[in-house]
Amino acid sequence: MKSTLSMCFLLAGVQTLVHGHHPHCRSNEYDHIYPTEPDSQVEEAYPCKSKAYFKLAPINADLAFRFYQLVVSEESDKNVFFSPISISISFAMLALGAKSATLNQILEGLAFNMEKTQEKEVHEGFCHLICALNRTDRENQLNMGNALFIEETLRPLQTFLEDVKNFYDSEVLYTDFRNSTAAEKLINDYIGKKTYGKITDLVQDLDPQTVMVLVNYVFFKGKESYWEKPFDIFNTEEEDFFVDEKTTVRVNMMYRRGIYKNHYDKELSCWLVQVPCSGNTAALFVLPDEGKMKEVEDALLQKTASKWENSLRNSKIHLYIPNFSISGTYDVKEIFRQMGVTDVFTDQADLSGITEESGLKVSKVVHKALLKVHENGTEAVGVTVTEITWRSGSVFTPKIKFNRPFLIMIVNKHTLSILFMGKIVNPCGK
Template identity: 50%
Template sequence: MKSALYLSLLLLGLQVQGQHKPNLNDEQQEQKIPHLPEGHFHVEDENLAYIKIVHSNIDFAFKFYKQIREEAGNKNIFFSPLSISAAFAMLSLGARSNTLLQLQKGLAFNMTEIEEQEIHKGFQQVLQLLNEPHQDVQLSIGNALFIDDRLNLLQKFLDDVTYFYYSEATSSNFQNSAEATKEINNYIDTKTSGKIVDLVKSLDADTVMVLVNYVLFKGYWERPFNNLSTRDDDFLLDANNSVKVKMMHQNKVFNVHRDGELSCWVVEIPYKGNATALFVLPDEESMKQVEDALLRKTVTKWIHSLKKRKIFLDLPKFSISGTYDVKSLFEKMGVTEVFSDHADLSGVAEDTPLKVSKTIHKALVDVSENGTEAAAVTMIEMVPLSAMFPPPTHIRFNRPFLMMIIDRNTQSMLFMGKIMNPAAKED
């Protein structure tokens, strides 16, 4: 059994609020592909490489979610499937034999329908589109490699991670663990606008490379909630317990679908720009039924069934985070070899056997009336007298619900979560 040096993966996802607009470097500008018509999980040109990987990424999102659910119990769930799949797809550039096959299967790629090169080309296209400057929303995704001075990366691996994944490569002195830890934490702090600090507590003594992936999304609702309408309300944790939350309210037209078979409501709340959020509210006692049915075809059906209708909407303000040991979760999904002494990452470095020692994923979400900007608007809205029409349906997100954030240009699922307790502070 070979002795392997260590590679760590740090995967970060944030949905917060802000204004900063990312810029593309010159190479990205030259390779930029045009925007596509907005759509959900379907476009006309199936030849685009990224369409194939987007479908797999959505399948992976639900597969990974169901694995987290088994361990989460009554805790909140929030993660970025795109961050995890992009990082491991990048790592797969250096994987060989069964290690590569396990990674591909774990990421939900059907290798009879997609070629290995198409996976990386697809991620390249997704990264190009997501990192384009947006007028109304900030969306950026990036990768970085921190490489020990003693490790000689194969030039092809370095060229490929730079070309397909726009990864930054930084030489680090891992023999000085404190210095390397500080360097990595400073990078994460900068890239997440100070939202994630001191993520890395320590590094394994034999660590020679750390891979970091981040996804940062900052958006404003297309139609903000009026903070004057926000009030204290009860959120029902279960049949016997509740917590007080700040409940936002709108009385407007939304895209809504009632799924009678799964006993849930689906409400779309769009952001300004090319992103949208789906909020799924199962009836009481129906959460497991809805979760078990989470598949790409289910969400596609929901989206295609959305209809405009006026509703009374109650949605809690919340700020939650999730931190996950991806190594443990992947091993339970059958991806084991890359973490073992049998790992074949021979395409990464010269004459240096490597394995992944740890993989940490942290994601945060902050949902509020309109974000961190202060604004004042006076609006007088007139509606018909309610006596002439039946009252709108009242959809109250005052019990556990699901949330998905989707980029409409690439159809990528950026984030996914289950809010069990909007007032909880735990990861």
């Protein structure tokens, strides 16, 4: 008979802001979003020997879009914000300890085709991706890390401990989970420290039979100013944001006139705007026409993202972005069940790669992410999306106003990984 030991699995994804455009130009359909070879600058900068990270970009993007669509299918009228890269890395790390059907479900849930990809390639790819994303940069602070909190009485396999350290650079911290209050404080203090106090008290009501907690964090914060071209605070004015046909809220609308990459997608009826920042990421803001949000969401695929990227062109616009803060907290366990990842949450779980003791399963998966947008981004978050109307006159300068629901994707420039993704329905709502 199986024991009732359980494993609590936690994800902590944190704030970000946007940056520049990927420089490569190739003929392949997806090359502007997904490179066909490693970025040489990244290869020179990191000690990780694997060069497989570039294969992860379209796979992680697929997971991001599927996760997003499942979230909005439940609550289409709510704000959405999450870190797909945090979720991907956390489950990939869990896969190190999984076997048989449990392993296959996790990797297929992460959008890997196991007929074309070897398990070792998955972990090597994430190893190098973590090295690349943790690159030291004078202009920003992008920190990603992992930690395992393990019950003091548990005896993990040495190979598992070595793999989580070598592939995922994970810290291993032994914890007395029998004292659940102290264990919760230890983990929450760790998360609070790694996220600079932005995420606190994420761990609550630990299962008394918890023997392991996995934590992944992603934190992005620029120095002084995120925006490559900051907004002048004196141009910020209170304006209406149209949540829906019946609801209007007042927001502080920032304004700047300048040259930005933008495009109107006639097929999907939406505006695209890319706003550069001072570091190594790029933000794509997507504003569907009224009544077209569902159509755009249904079209969120790698092919669509590539088409958008290839169509962006520089032109002068009047840009209006609301000043706001939002957060998102998700029960990832339920969402992954819908993706076909089921065994790991039940007594059918095979996590014998973690320990020879039988009975482990994942009892909880929690993910939280934060976003803040203001004039210069001094507090670590910048995301916005677009709305556009045309000014009258012989020379048209689009007026792009984020005054109705919009989408956002924030992508790392070197690895082309989607760090954060979301939908802003109500900038004043939680």
